[in-house]
Amino acid sequence: MTDGLLMQKVKEGDLSQASLLFQRYHRRIYLYLGKMAGDYHLAEDLTQNVFEKVILYRKSFELDQNFEGWVYRIAKxxxxDHTKLQNRMRKGSEEELIKAAELPDHQPSLDEAEQKLHTALAALPEQDREVLILTRFQKMKYxxxxxxxxxxxxxxxxxxxxxxxxxxxxxxxxxxx
Incomplete structure (x- = not known):
């Protein structure tokens, strides 16, 4: 069954169908948010928030919409929203913001070159990081x-x-x- 049809059933009140959408998109959204935030523990919470919003805003989904684009828009x-809240709470220096965006040291199976790549990615401006994550890591077409x-x-x-x-x-x- 297509994502659009599953979402249509969710929209009509069959919330059990949301679990199939969750299974299809959880990992991709988690990886996207993990790379955007540079923190995979935070990404778990943000991913949960995304799927809560999918349920909450299900009535706004239109059958002719691309579900993948819709769910990524929610994730973004x-x-x-999280970034704005953090920035309001912490009016720190630019150095603190870069440190907050770095990947944790305990990331499993990252070799040194990959770690440097992730550190370099985390230091990029958010818009640059986002287009690279979507095109290179999420393999989305331009x-x-x-x-x-x-x-x-x-x-x-x-x-x-x-x-x-x-x-x-x-x-x-x-x-x-």
């Missing part, structure tokens, strides 16, 4: 990312190119330390 908004972010495919290609350039610079700065 959950992340932005046209899908464009629809999700409300822009054109060519604009996403430019953003990815520029973000990759910044990531490369960050990575080699870390490499030289």
């Amino acid at each position: 908004n959950v992340f932005l 046209i899908e990312v464009a629809a999700l972010l409300g822009t054109t495919e060519s604009n996403i290609k430019v953003k990815v190119y520029r973000a990759m350039d910044k990531l490369r610079t960050q990575y080699f700065q870390i490499e030289s330390i």
Whole structure:
């Protein structure tokens, strides 16, 4: 059954169908939020919030919508809401914000190069990090990312190119330390 039809059943009140959507998208949303936040423990909580909002806002889903784009939009908004709240609570220095975005040291099975890559990714501005996560880690097509972010495919290609350039610079700065 398609995601849209499952969501239509959820919208009509059959909440048991939400578990199938959760099974299909939980890992992808968790990885997306983990990379955006740089904290996989936080990503667990944020992912839970996303699926709570899927249920809460089920009436706003339209059958002709792409469920994947809709759920990623919810995930992005959950992340932005969390970030805004954190920024209000902590008016720290830029250095503290970068430290908060770094991956925890206890990440399993990351070799040194991967750790440097994740550190470089965490140091990027949020918009750059997001397009790279969606296109490179989540394997979304440029046209899908464009629809999700409300822009054109060519604009996403430019953003990815520029973000990759910044990531490369960050990575080699870390490499030289």
